[in-house]
Amino acid sequence: MNLEFISSWNFIRLSGFLAYFLLTISLAAGLAGRMAGLQKKKPLMMTLHQTSGWAGFLTIIFHIILLWKDEYVPYTLLELLAPFSAQNAPILSAFGTISFYLFLITIAASDFFMRTLGHKLWxxxxxxxxxxxxLMVLHGLLIGTDSTQPWAAFLYGGGVILLFTLLALRYAETKLQPAAKSSS
Known part of the structure; x- marks a missing residue:
């Protein structure tokens, strides 16, 4: 039985792509759940948003642990947690580290401190x-060893197109709502 695919390197790559996929779904569900046309699906969208967000965040933690324990391209815990300190691609590694901290702040603010912070700060x-x-997209595209593969370009490109489309629709909807309310 050939088990070459079971390696820390493959799990590092897989966890990076899985985190990207889950967090893209989370952002898409969060944006879609706020759209007027999907208000009847809002509870489903919010559940998907929260569940995929947490799963994606935990996958990032798994990705970090695998990088820390990997022996082929070793990272120290300091290199993984302190932006720009990595020996391997310090700027591109920092994109991933900063992304992790921004996701951490977002999840902590939303799930643990939302009431304390108040709506505006939250x-x-x-x-x-x-x-x-x-930053996660840039980290994956620029440091990822699979980024030149067509399937990886499809995953990254599809996610970018999806989120830019939803952001544009959401922005347009917020600009049209005040006009629709004032004309009623």
């Missing part, structure tokens, strides 16, 4: 998910 912190996601 909403401001919640928007950190957008630069967190963008």
């Amino acid at each position: 909403k401001t912190l919640h928007f950190l998910v957008i630069p967190a996601w963008a």
Whole structure:
């Protein structure tokens, strides 16, 4: 039985792509759940948003642990947790580290401190998910060894197109809502 596919390197790559996929789904569900046309599906969208967000965040933690324990391209715990300190691609590694911290702030603000922070501060912190996601995409595209593969380009490109489309629709909807309310 050939078990070459079971390696820390493959799990590092898989966990990176899985985190990207789950967090893209989380952002898409969060944006879609706020759209007027999907208000009847809002509870489903919010459950998907929260569940995939947590699963994606935990997958990032798994990704970090695997990188820490990997012997082929070793990272120290400091290199993984302190941006720009990695020996291997310090800037590109930092994109991933900063992304992790921004996701951490977003999840902590939303699930643990939402009531304490108040709606305005919570909403401001919640928007950190957008630069967190963008840095995650850059980290994966620029440091990932599979980024040149067509399937990886499809995954990254599809997620980017999906989120930019939803952001544009959400922005347009917020601009049209005040006009629709004032004309009624």
